[in-house]
Amino acid sequence: MAGWTLVKVALLSDCYPPRLGGIERQVHDLAHHLAAAGHEVEVFTATTGPHDERHGVRTVEEDGVVVHRMAIPLPIGLPVNPFAPREVRRRLEAGRFDVAHAHLGVVSPFATDLVRTALSAGLPVAATVHCVIDRSAPLFRLAGHLGRWARRGVALGAVSSMAAGRVRAAAGDVEVGVLNNGIDAAWWAPGPDVAPRDPAAGVHVVTAMRLVRRKRPLALLGALHEARRLLDPAVPLRATLAGEGPQRRAMEGYLRARGMGWVSMPGRLDREGLRALHHSGDVYVSTARLEAFGIAALEARAAGVPVVAPRGTGVDDVVTDGVDGLLAASDEGVAAAVARLAADADLRTGMREHLRTHPPRQDWAATVAATLAEYRRAGAPG
Template sequence: MAGWSLVRVALLSDCYLPRLGGIEVQVHGLAHRLVEAGHEVEVVTATAGETRMRTVETDDGVTVHRLPLPVPGAPPVNPFVTGVVRELLRSGRFDVAHAHMGVVSPFATDLVDLALAGNLPTAVTWHCVIDRSAPLFRVLGHARRWNARGAALSAVSSMAATRVAGIAGGAEVQVLGNGIDVAAWRPRSEVVRVDDDVVRVVSAMRFVRRKRPGALVDVLLAARERLDRSHPHRRLEAHLVGDGPQRRVVGATLRRHGVDWVDLPGRLTREQLRDLHGRGDVYLTTARLEAFGIAALEARTAGLAVLARTGTGVEDFVTDGRDGLLRDSDPSLAAALADLAADRERLEAIRAHNLATAPAQSWDRVVEATTAEYARARRLAGVPS
C-alpha cells in the first residue's frame, strides 16, 4: 500500500484462543499472519487465559491483552474495562482498530465505540449471519451509526455482507473472507485412498441445532436409499466429526434405524481431520445459516467435492459443478449426493480440480485484502495514507 506498507493494528474480539470456535481461530490466524507479513499486532479480548486475571501475553510476536471478568465460568464479556481500553487505544499508537463481530458481541461493540470516539480508523468485520436478529440490530442502530462515523464495514462472505448492509442503512459492506493455510490441508502422500465401491462422506461441525446435524443424517439416509435402488453395488460410508449437545441425539437416531455405516468419531485434531479428508471423497453440510463455512473450505482445499446448500457463505468458494454441488433443499442435496456417488468419473473430476486449484482464500491473499480494508478505514476516517 502506497505511503504506509506497515500497519500497527489492534484486533478487538470478545473471543480468542484458548476458546475454540470460528472467530477465535480466525482472529488468532489473522494476528499471526499479519505479524509474519511485518505488521505489529495487539489483540484485545475478554477471553481468559490460564487464569481469570487481567494479563498481557506475548505469543510469537502477537501481544494479547486479556480483560476477562474475574469470576468462575464467566462468558467473554466485560463492561467494566472501558477506561482501560480507552487508554490502551489512545497510547498504543495504532494505525487502525479491527473489530470482529459475532451475533452477540457486547465487548467488541463497546470497543468499536471507544475506537471511533478516539478518532482511530476502524474496521468492523461480521463473522455471523444476521437473520432473525435483524429487526433488533436495526433498532439498536450500531452498524448504521458506525457507518455514519466512518467505520469500514465488512463481512466474511457475500451473503453475510448483504445481511450487514441491511442493518447498516444500505452501507457499503466489503467481503473479507476467512483465511486458510493451503499447504496444511493438502493430503499427505502417506495417506492411501482405497479404490473400491465405497464413497466416503465427511462432515465436521459443532453438533448444535443451528448446524442441522439431524437434517444431515436425513440427507445421508435418503441418498443411501436412492443409491441402493439405482446402483446397489455402490455404497456410502460417512464420518461425522465433532462434538456438542446434538451428538447424543444423532447417535440415538442412528441406532434406532440400525445404521452402521455412519461413524461419530468425536473431535479430531487438525492432522487427524486432514488425513480423514485424504481418504474421503465428498464433504457434506446441510447448514443454512453458514456465514462462511471454514470446515467446508478445509475439505475443498483437501480435495473433497463439497455438497452444500445454496444461499450460504459456501457459495463464495464453491462453484456448482466445478468445486462441488450446491442445492436449494435437503431432498435435492440427497439426490445430488446419490447421483455423484453413482458417477465416479464426475466425482473424480471435481476432486482433481480441487486438488489442482488452490482456493482464493489462502492466507497471503486474505492478509492483502485485510490491509486494503485498513487503508479504506483510514480513508474514511480522513487520515492521509
C-alpha cells in the first residue's frame, strides 16, 4: 500500500475458519487483504484446521497467508490451548515479526495469553475487542489486564464507537481506538444484473442473524407484528429472516400463533444467497442491542438497503439516522420506523439513492489503512 512501510504481522485469534462466526471471518479477511497489500501475514489460532491440523501444524493459504494451528484435542473442538505460549513465543522470535495483532471476544483465553506472549517477545501489540463488554464488565475490571496492556503500550481498540466506550470503562482512563470491521463494498453493491422491483410484490423487509437469544429474534418478530398493525392494510408487506439457531422453534411458534404467514425463514444463506436477499429487500431491520459492530447491517447498507436498528449499538457507526436508515430508541420505535419506511416509497427511494452514491466508508481499503495506523500507534514501523 502506497505510503506505508510493509510489515510482517502476527494475527492472534482463538477462532479462525473453518469455524464460522464474525471474528473468524474478519480475521481471515483482514489477513488476506493485508497480504494482498504486500504485507507478510501469519495467523496463530487454537482452531483445528479443515483437515484436522493441530499441534502447531503450519499451513499456507492463498495469498501466502501462513496459519499456525495450535489446537489440541478438546471436547467439541474448543479453541483453547494453555500450553501454546512457549512455542508461540519461539515462533514469534524466530519469525522476526514487526507487530502482533490480537482479536478478542468476550472469552478469549488463547488470544489473551498470546498478548502477554507477544509483549514478552518484545513486539509492538495491537488488541482489538470484537464484543460488547456488558455483564462481564466487573470481571474485566477485576482481571485488570486491559488497563495493564494499555499502560505497557498496547494499542487497545474496539470494532465500534459504542464497543470502545465499554472497553474504556472496563480498562480505566486509557486510550481506546475504533477499528471498524471491513467489507468488500463493491461486491455487495447492486449491479445491472439486479432486476427492478415489482411494486405488486409488496414491501420486502429482510434481515440476517444467528437465531440466538442475544440477537433478540423474538423481539424482531414482535416489531414486525407491530409494524404490520401500524401500516395501512392496503400496503402489502412481507419479510424474510435468514439464519439458523436454537431460537428457531420458538420463532416458528410465534409466527403460527399470530398468523404471520407473510414472514418466511429460509434458514442460513451463504454469501451469494445473502447478497441476492438484500438486493430483493426494501428495508433491513434488526432489534439486537448488544451488537458490537453490526456486519450484517453493513452488508445490507452496502447492498443499497435502508437499515432500521436500535440506537446505541455498533450500527451507529454504519447508519446515519434519517439519511441511509432510521435508528430508534426502543422496539416500539423500530416497529414504527419499519412502518414509516414501508408506507413512504419516496423516503425509501431517497435513501436508496444516497446509498448508491455514498458507499460505506468501511471498505477493505480503508479498513486496512486504519489497521496499519493502529499498528503504528502500537509502535510498529509505518
